Amino acid sequence: MAAPEQQQEPETGQQHQSSCEESQLEEKLSERHLKERxxxxxxxxxxxxxxxxxxxxxxxxxxxxxxxxxxxxxxxxxxxxxxxxxxxxxxxxxxxxxxxxxxxxxxxxxxxxxxxxxxxxxxxxxxxxxxxxxxxxxxxLGSYHGSSAAVKAFAAFAKCLDRGASRDAGNFVAFMRDRGILWPHPPAASKAGADLHGVLDVLLDLTVNWRVALWFDVTVSSNSNQADPIIIIGDIGDVPALRMDQLAGADNFTYADVVQNMSHFLSGGEVTLNEAELVELRQDEAAFRNTLLASYTYADEDEFDNLLPLKDFATLFGPDVSSAEWTTLLGKYLRDAVNVSATTTVLVFKEQQFKRVGNMMGYLPNQRLWNVLGWTFAYAYAWIINADFDSLELNPTTRDVTTRVQCFIATQESFGIAxxxxxxxxxxxxxxxxxxxxxxxxxxxxxxxxxxxxxxxxxxxxxxxxxxxxxxxxxxxxxxxxxxxxxSLDSLYTNFSGEARSFLEIWLQSRKALRAALASPYYDSLLTSxxxxxxxxxxxxxxxxxxxxxxxxxxxxxxxxxxxxxxxxxxxxxxxxxxxxxxxxxxxxxxxxxxxxxxxxxxxxxxxxxxxxxxxxxxxxxxxxxxxxxxxxxxxxxxxxxxxxxxxxxxxxxxxx
Incomplete structure (x- = not known):
């Protein structure tokens, strides 16, 4: 069928920041797709x-x-x-x-x-x-006595709403350090894995083991039409997206204030960033944020998907990490569910966005990359132990709704649609x-x-x-x-818990249960839906x-x-x-x-x-x-x-x- 071409109105929304080289590369890739099909x-x-x-x-x-x-x-x-x-x-x-x-x-x-x-x-x-x-x-919770899976999910949601302000960041900081994330302290330059390969290692640990899709998601899908499970590189998580959007609306003073407050909270008052460090951090965080949030409007027009073997993955992400290194890293975290090899099929959603993320990761010096990773993770999730970081809103009504939304999507990250x-x-x-x-x-x-x-x-x-x-x-x-x-549904959630002393404990327990279910045929279609x-x-x-x-x-x-x-x-x-x-x-x-x-x-x-x-x-x-x-x-x-x-x-x- 044919349709008349229409005049396009000017687009609105934030435009992502990318280099001339990236734009030229994206145009060539788009032209290649159009010519070959x-x-x-x-x-x-x-x-x-x-x-x-x-x-x-x-x-x-x-x-x-x-x-x-x-x-x-x-x-x-x-x-x-x-x-x-x-x-x-x-x-x-x-x-x-x-x-x-x-x-x-x-x-x-x-x-x-x-x-x-x-x-x-x-x-x-x-x-x-x-x-x-x-x-x-x-x-x-007071009236329903049916599915225990649903009860656990609602109990976790209620526990999240009951959080209060806290000065004790110990458990959260310990979680960060176990991942090698030291922010607001400077990254250990001499530490093994402090390069780009090490950053990817941390990102994969977060998304596969803890369902924290900070800059991209990684899941496994078992489809009846596929002989073997496929690896899916998907969009960022709902919680990181919502928190990034909060930062997008902050002026310079508010942004600097929340960075310093978070820094003091996580370091016990030991670390205060100077003005140059604040400017650099906001610049780097904004580059990732603008790229990752661009697809929520018409600003990001290159949301093509790509299905390719793992051996060709470096052509998509960039040359700084080889396909062999990707195979090793993905095998490390997905071996329970997929026999990862060079021929393993990978489905990449929004390939141009993923490519831009790869380009930015390869461009930033390692110390700045670790800093923006640490700050992004801290702001995205530290609120689960300290309600003072729930929102930048001053209006109590709006702040309350924001808190409920965050608790809802954080619980959904843990329990899927149960x-x-x-x-x-x-x-x-x-x-x-x-x-x-x-x-x-x-x-x-x-x-x-x-x-x-x-x-x-x-x-x-x-x-x-x-x-x-x-x-x-x-x-x-x-x-x-x-x-x-x-x-049948309750049996899938046997190892999940909706009760604990804190929402952080529920968060950790549920993510561990999800990791244990990685090989389940319902992992992608139900447990993480x-x-x-x-x-x-x-x-x-x-x-x-x-x-x-x-x-x-x-x-x-x-x-x-x-x-x-x-x-x-x-x-x-x-x-x-x-x-x-x-x-x-x-x-x-x-x-x-x-x-x-x-x-x-x-x-x-x-x-x-x-x-x-x-x-x-x-x-x-x-x-x-x-x-x-x-x-x-x-x-x-x-x-x-x-x-x-x-x-x-x-x-x-x-x-x-």
Whole structure:
């Protein structure tokens, strides 16, 4: 199918800092990918990736709306609790005087104020979705006597909330020293392993043994389609990401103050950094932070993934660490789960981001690298033993919500999605799961229809696409089988503890239990799984039918667009049309269909509600205007809002998706 090329609005958000050499290398790598991949693969990939992410998003429904009544009564409008809340959130930002045909974002989001930061988004989503879905931890612990795994997770969450201020950093400092992290003291230059190889050793120890994904994550995935487990190099953890974002908003005085306070706390008052050391530390930390947080907005356009054998790994990370050294290091930490060799398969998410991290690590002198590593880890996790470091916020209400978010995601790092299992089972019995499968089938059928109708796709490619869609539609829709049965789930968490004298003890015990389960087939898919909601670690673009059909598309490497940003927009537009077609199909085929209009928004037609609902999910994003107004190019938008036909730019070209 073809889509007209659109004018791209200026992007917002922090731009990552990288050298000219890095930029040139990234451009060459991107060009190599574009040249080597056949056009038919672009077309097929667009459809298949859209379906993959439909699967992921539909799977994510299991928690997000678990507390509402799953079956909406037949009628003209949806009036369940969720639908009413969603309508209210739309009305709170809607500016009805703005013309949707001229600017959909102004119409839907005109009263929303300025774009949120990533941290603000997480706080809002936590308050609106996590709390409403899972409820109060203490109330749960007082009334629920089912899954012991869920009880342990909620007990750990409650223990985290009970932390107080502390002057004793002894146990935390001991943990750092056991890893070779001496900050705020200077690193031992004569110590064995003080070079880049030693830094990688520490990073791998943190991520594999302690689930601290500071600059990248390392996990093992056992997939039925793979003969052997594969190693996954993934995104940073939620806790480091949230804490980095806090620092991003600090002015020079606040930043220096928190560094000195942390330094005094960890050193017992022995170490005070001078001004030059503070400037250097902030500069180095900001370089990593800007690179790692760039992917939360459209600023980072090179989020390509790469699948390669370990023997070629040095070509990706950089020449400072050889592939043989990587093989040795990964084998040291993953040998219980993977027989690591030069031919072991590695899947690297966001390869350009990972490459930039490798370049920065190779560029910084060893002492500065150790200092920024130590400071980043200290700020990311020292709050778990001292509530004084919970937040930089002065407002007590905002500070309290920040603390709850941090405790929630820190507990999730330890227990995966175990805490949500009771809500999942309550919301999705066998009949309800059948309904979700029906939604997926409608979406799959919509995708096949679009592919079959395209005159740009060869018949052989259409056949291959149909085969892949059928295969994908039958995999990974639900959490692994143990999640559906209390006894099986609890057995996976036998060695986990939700009770201890302190949250730090729970943190250490749970991470040890996770390490012992590294070879489990459920390690990646359940034990370390994250509830995504709409968090800051993955850019999820929700194409929603009132929160019931979510579709996300992160299509990559399309052949004719002028920029990565334009390619992403075209992919999102394609996915939006797929979601709309799926909605139409579901409303026709389901005799007990969900109402497609919302109570309190009865003036909107079903199709108008679809586009307004979609746009409302982007009101607070830095790229919100771009994403909202993307819908104005969707196939049914003009008819839905009775817009006059807009003239096409005569210089526009067609970009094949």
């Amino acid at each position: 056949p056009v038919s693969r672009y077309i097929l990939g667009a459809g298949v990736v859209a379906l993959v992410l439909v699967l992921a998003a539909v799977s994510g429904l299991v928690v997000q709306y678990a507390r509402s009544t799953f079956h909406s009564p037949p009628g003209d409008v949806c009036d369940t609790v969720d639908c009413v809340l969603h309508a209210r959130s739309i009305l709170a930002t809607m500016n009805e005087s703005a013309d949707p045909c001229a600017d959909l974002h102004a119409h839907v989001c005109g009263r929303s104020g300025e774009a949120e930061t990533a941290r603000d988004t997480l706080l809002r989503i936590y308050s609106r979705e996590v709390v409403n879905t899972l409820g109060d931890a203490q109330a749960f 805490y949500a299992s009771p809500a999942f089972r309550d919301a999705f019995n066998a009949s309800d799961r059948d309904k979700v499968v029906a939604v997926l089938n409608w979406t799959s059928a919509a995708l096949v229809t679009l592919a079959n109708a395209s005159r740009a796709i060869a018949e052989s490619t259409k056949t291959e696409a149909r085969s892949k869609i059928e295969s994908l539609a039958s995999t990974r829709l639900w959490p692994p089988e143990p999640y559906l049965h209390v006894g 994250r509830s995504r909601f709409e968090n800051i670690v993955t850019r999820l673009t929700s194409f929603a039918v009132y929160g019931r059909i979510n579709n996300t598309s992160l299509l990559r490497r399309l052949d004719a667009a002028k920029s990565s940003g334009e390619r992403r927009q075209l992919g999102d537009l394609f996915a939006l049309d797929v979601a709309f077609l799926a909605m139409q199909t579901s409303s026709v085929q389901d005799p007990d269909k969900w109402p497609l209009r919302l109570k309190s928004l009865e003036a909107l037609t079903e199709v108008q509600t679809f586009y307004v609902s979609y746009c409302s999910h982007h009101c607070y994003e830095p790229s919100g205007r771009l994403m909202c107004n993307l819908a104005m190019n969707a196939s049914e938008f003009n008819d839905a809002f009775k817009c006059d036909a807009r003239p096409r730019n005569s210089s526009s070209t067609c970009v094949f998706v």
